[in-house]
Amino acid sequence: MTEFDLRQQRTRDSLRSALMALVAESPFEAISITDITRRARVARKTFYAHYNDKDALLLDCVLPMLSAAAQTVTQMNADTLLAGNKPLSYSAFKHVQQNADFYRAVLNAGGSVRLITHLLDFMAQTSYEWHAPIREVAPKMTVEPMLIAHFLAGALFNTLRWWLANDCQPSPETMAYTFSQLAAPGTLDAVGLG
Amino acid sequence: MTEFDLRQQRTRDSLRSALMALVAESPFEAISITDITRRARVARKTFYAHYNDKDALLLDCVLPMLSAAAQTVTQMNADTLLAGNKPLSYSAFKHVQQNADFYRAVLNAGGSVRLITHLLDFMAQTSYEWHAPIREVAPKMTVEPMLIAHFLAGALFNTLRWWLANDCQPSPETMAYTFSQLAAPGTLDAVGLG
Amino acid sequence: MTEFDLRQQRTRDSLRSALMALVAESPFEAISITDITRRARVARKTFYAHYNDKDALLLDCVLPMLSAAAQTVTQMNADTLLAGNKPLSYSAFKHVQQNADFYRAVLNAGGSVRLITHLLDFMAQTSYEWHAPIREVAPKMTVEPMLIAHFLAGALFNTLRWWLANDCQPSPETMAYTFSQLAAPGTLDAVGLG
Amino acid sequence: MTEFDLRQQRTRDSLRSALMALVAESPFEAISITDITRRARVARKTFYAHYNDKDALLLDCVLPMLSAAAQTVTQMNADTLLAGNKPLSYSAFKHVQQNADFYRAVLNAGGSVRLITHLLDFMAQTSYEWHAPIREVAPKMTVEPMLIAHFLAGALFNTLRWWLANDCQPSPETMAYTFSQLAAPGTLDAVGLG
DNA sequence: TCCTAAGCGAGACGGTACGTCTTGTCTTCCA
DNA sequence: TGGAAGACAAGACGTACCGTCTCGCTTAGGA
Numbered sequence: 001m002t003e004f005d006l007r008q009q010r011t012r013d014s015l016r017s018a019l020m021a022l023v024a025e026s027p028f029e030a031i032s033i034t035d036i037t038r039r040a041r042v043a044r045k046t047f048y049a050h051y052n053d054k055d056a057l058l059l060d061c062v063l064p065m066l067s068a069a070a071q072t073v074t075q076m077n078a079d080t081l082l083a084g085n086k087p088l089s090y091s092a093f094k095h096v097q098q099n100a101d102f103y104r105a106v107l108n109a110g111g112s113v114r115l116i117t118h119l120l121d122f123m124a125q126t127s128y129e130w131h132a133p134i135r136e137v138a139p140k141m142t143v144e145p146m147l148i149a150h151f152l153a154g155a156l157f158n159t160l161r162w163w164l165a166n167d168c169q170p171s172p173e174t175m176a177y178t179f180s181q182l183a184a185p186g187t188l189d190a191v192g193l194g
Numbered sequence: 195m196t197e198f199d200l201r202q203q204r205t206r207d208s209l210r211s212a213l214m215a216l217v218a219e220s221p222f223e224a225i226s227i228t229d230i231t232r233r234a235r236v237a238r239k240t241f242y243a244h245y246n247d248k249d250a251l252l253l254d255c256v257l258p259m260l261s262a263a264a265q266t267v268t269q270m271n272a273d274t275l276l277a278g279n280k281p282l283s284y285s286a287f288k289h290v291q292q293n294a295d296f297y298r299a300v301l302n303a304g305g306s307v308r309l310i311t312h313l314l315d316f317m318a319q320t321s322y323e324w325h326a327p328i329r330e331v332a333p334k335m336t337v338e339p340m341l342i343a344h345f346l347a348g349a350l351f352n353t354l355r356w357w358l359a360n361d362c363q364p365s366p367e368t369m370a371y372t373f374s375q376l377a378a379p380g381t382l383d384a385v386g387l388g
Numbered sequence: 389m390t391e392f393d394l395r396q397q398r399t400r401d402s403l404r405s406a407l408m409a410l411v412a413e414s415p416f417e418a419i420s421i422t423d424i425t426r427r428a429r430v431a432r433k434t435f436y437a438h439y440n441d442k443d444a445l446l447l448d449c450v451l452p453m454l455s456a457a458a459q460t461v462t463q464m465n466a467d468t469l470l471a472g473n474k475p476l477s478y479s480a481f482k483h484v485q486q487n488a489d490f491y492r493a494v495l496n497a498g499g500s501v502r503l504i505t506h507l508l509d510f511m512a513q514t515s516y517e518w519h520a521p522i523r524e525v526a527p528k529m530t531v532e533p534m535l536i537a538h539f540l541a542g543a544l545f546n547t548l549r550w551w552l553a554n555d556c557q558p559s560p561e562t563m564a565y566t567f568s569q570l571a572a573p574g575t576l577d578a579v580g581l582g
Numbered sequence: 583m584t585e586f587d588l589r590q591q592r593t594r595d596s597l598r599s600a601l602m603a604l605v606a607e608s609p610f611e612a613i614s615i616t617d618i619t620r621r622a623r624v625a626r627k628t629f630y631a632h633y634n635d636k637d638a639l640l641l642d643c644v645l646p647m648l649s650a651a652a653q654t655v656t657q658m659n660a661d662t663l664l665a666g667n668k669p670l671s672y673s674a675f676k677h678v679q680q681n682a683d684f685y686r687a688v689l690n691a692g693g694s695v696r697l698i699t700h701l702l703d704f705m706a707q708t709s710y711e712w713h714a715p716i717r718e719v720a721p722k723m724t725v726e727p728m729l730i731a732h733f734l735a736g737a738l739f740n741t742l743r744w745w746l747a748n749d750c751q752p753s754p755e756t757m758a759y760t761f762s763q764l765a766a767p768g769t770l771d772a773v774g775l776g
Numbered sequence: 777t778c779c780t781a782a783g784c785g786a787g788a789c790g791g792t793a794c795g796t797c798t799t800g801t802c803t804t805c806c807a
Numbered sequence: 808t809g810g811a812a813g814a815c816a817a818g819a820c821g822t823a824c825c826g827t828c829t830c831g832c833t834t835a836g837g838a
Contacts, residue, residue: 007809029307032798043811048800113223113307120352143372147356151376154352155345158314162344178337178384182345185379190372201788201829226819237790242821395803395814417695420793431816436795501611501695508740531760538744539737539764546702546736550729566725566772570733573767578760589783589835614824625785630826 012050014040016061019054024101027110028058055114058106062115069095070126088130089156089179092123093172096160104164116157123153138191148187155183206244208234210255213248218295221304222252249308252300256309263289264320282324283350283373286317287366290354298358310351317347332385342381349377400438402428404449407442412489415498416446443502446494450503457483458514476518477544477567480511481560484548492552504545511541526579536575543571594632596622598643601636606683609692610640637696640688644697651677652708670712671738671761674705675754678742686746698739705735720773730769737765 018040022031037047051057069091096103106115128149212234216225231241245251263285290297300306322343406428410419425435439445457479484491516537600622604613619629633639651673678685688697710731
């Protein structure tokens with residue numbers, strides 16, 4: 001019961017940190033389940049008892065971080081959003097900077113399609129939810145809100161990729177400001193708040 | 195001499211159309227080189243004589259289409275760019291619509307990281323080159339131009355993904371117009387043309 | 389522990405009998421490892437976990453039979469050797485007759501060099517050991533004993549080949565007698581027992 | 583067209599010496615037709631215009647040497663055979679000594695079954711023909727002559743293998759004498775000339 | 777001396793085996 | 808009973824070789 005849960009939790013942790021360690025050494029594509037289980041000192045069978053495949057483990061590494069990062073700003077209301085000197089994207093730049101090596105390994109040529117598409121969809125969804133308060137005060141919605149969400153998610157995603165390739169220069173603060181500068185006018189126009 | 199080139203060209207064509215056919219049937223990830231060579235009636239060795247891996251073949255399928263699509267607007271000058279009623283993104287939406295099944299198969303969970311990252315970089319590069327005339331007349335550049343290019347490339351990329359999932363509704367014309375509506379204000383601001 | 393050994397033993401048996409079956413159908417040279425594993429319902433990897441190549445498997449098929457055949461006469465002493473009405477070569481003729489199809493397939497043009505040379509060396513070695521009692525009572529050794537052993541091994545080997553091509557006619561008893569008739573005088577002379 | 587094209591002869595020579603050179607460097611088994619044609623500066627197609635496979639070329643290298651060696655003693659008559667101080671096997675030992683590296687490479691584990699079995703049969707046939715004069719004067723033939731021929735061929739063959747492994751020690755003369763010492767008594771007995 | 781058919785080099789190709797790798801399933805034993 | 812250890816079937820991987828093929832160049836032998 002509790003004991004088993006603890007053991008299982010420990011196994012999952014081993015697997016997660018094994019993958020994180022391996023990703024720091026070689027491209028995700030090149031890492032085999034054999035590599036992961038060997039590194040985690042875990043039996044092959046045990047891996048499959050917890051995850052269906054490599055990508056499931058990868059997502060299990062990333063999702064908790066994402067939820068955490070997302071929640072830090074979810075409670076903001078419309079006013080803060082429009083007036084805030086720390087734009088929403090700031091937490092994204094900060095989070096990516098803190099895990100730069102990991103994201104560099106995973107969002108480029110040797111990385112994981114599954115994670116990339118999941119990230120794009122997750123960011124779009126989060127963006128959609130974040131902007132719910134705005135939609136409530138928006139005078140007119142000339143553009144499908146989900147389209148805007150995907151537009152912003154894609155823009156942020158590729159800006160992050162460029163920034164990672166650029167050694168995370170300039171600072172997250174500057175990046176977040178610039179991103180808002182590029183993104184805000186068009187999206188506010190689109191909801192009649194220009 | 196000419197003969198060899200012709201034979202090789204025919205082999206490449208076989209491989210390309212085999213891959214296109216297979217991509218229409220099953221996710222790219224699940225397609226093996228054995229599948230491709232069997233379908234193309236080509237020996238395994240011959241595949242490797244022409245391409246290093248599956249992704250190289252995939253890129254060879256896509257790049258010619260991309261260059262063609264890109265060139266249709268490369269010659270436009272700054273005036274046309276600013277005043278044109280057919281925005282640059284239009285050719286992208288049109289092209290993707292014409293190959294909707296292919297891109298749906300290749301840009302989602304079962305697709306190719308290599309192609310996605312290549313596409314993002316290619317679109318950023320193309321965007322950068324397309325906007326060269328604008329940069330020449332821009333009064334001030336407050337934002338690194340390459341950052342803008344990646345911002346736009348990501349935005350367009352994920353908008354296209356959403357649009358593909360949405361059965362290419364609404365029309366390419368509408369999409370291109372909406373995309374400009376979202377993208378133009380912020381980017382023009384950033385170069386002092388707001 | 390024991391279980392693993394049993395499983396491995398069963399795998400080896402499958403492989404051995406698959407090869408024996410295939411050798412009865414087509415020349416050894418023409419049998420691929422793919423053929424063997426398919427017939428044995430065994431994975432390719434598993435084959436290589438047990439043997440380095442086709443010849444190693446072939447030897448593993450033959451060696452146990454040879455040791456068994458060899459041991460049936462190893463304990464004979466010098467008296468029996470000189471006086472015995474069943475000469476040493478008899479067990480060879482008998483063994484080959486019982487596996488005639490196998491040896492026909494494996495000792496001729498489509499066969500295995502590795503096995504042939506191994507057989508020649510094994511027969512020479514066995515001959516050398518069998519004749520140890522004789523050497524102890526031999527008055528003088530005018531010829532290097534190992535040379536005699538190879539002489540006899542080669543003679544027996546090729547006599548067996550001719551006999552196999554001759555449909556194992558005449559009987560093993562007659563052959564063994566004839567072989568002794570041809571071999572004994574010269575070899576006994578050479579050790580001063582003529 | 584002349585039935586004796588100089589060009590074709592030169593090509594065959596190139597192939598033969600290429601093979602001889604390669605055999606001196608690596609085991610026959612490990613030599614590919616690609617290796618041979620590259621070494622001989624000959625096109626792949628051309629190889630197949632002259633030989634069906636590697637073994638055919640190998641035999642074409644060996645057979646002329648063998649016929650030559652065989653003919654040096656073919657004219658001897660029965661008297662010379664029985665009284666001669668240079669036994670028949672002498673020419674074999676001499677020939678093998680002159681091509682020791684070649685035969686070492688080709689008659690052992692990495693060698694050619696085809697050549698070994700051909701050699702055994704050739705030697706038996708030659709032995710049979712050489713002994714024709716003896717059979718004419720033999721009072722009684724208690725043993726099938728072809729059996730004797732194969733007995734002697736095998737004995738000589740394996741004696742040669744042992745001798746090659748022994749660095750061709752002792753001299754061909756001694757070996758031929760010893761070989762006769764071992765072989766003659768039994769075979770002469772068998773034809774009633776003991 | 778020229779001409780013409782052959783021999784030939786170069787090398788792409790289909791087919792197929794190679795030896796290695798990874799995946800997901802299974803079984804046995806230990807804690 | 809959960810997990811470590813690891814054998815196994817299935818089958819893809821990238822490489823190698825074989826035998827066939829097409830193409831022009833070269834060249835010998837008959838005109």
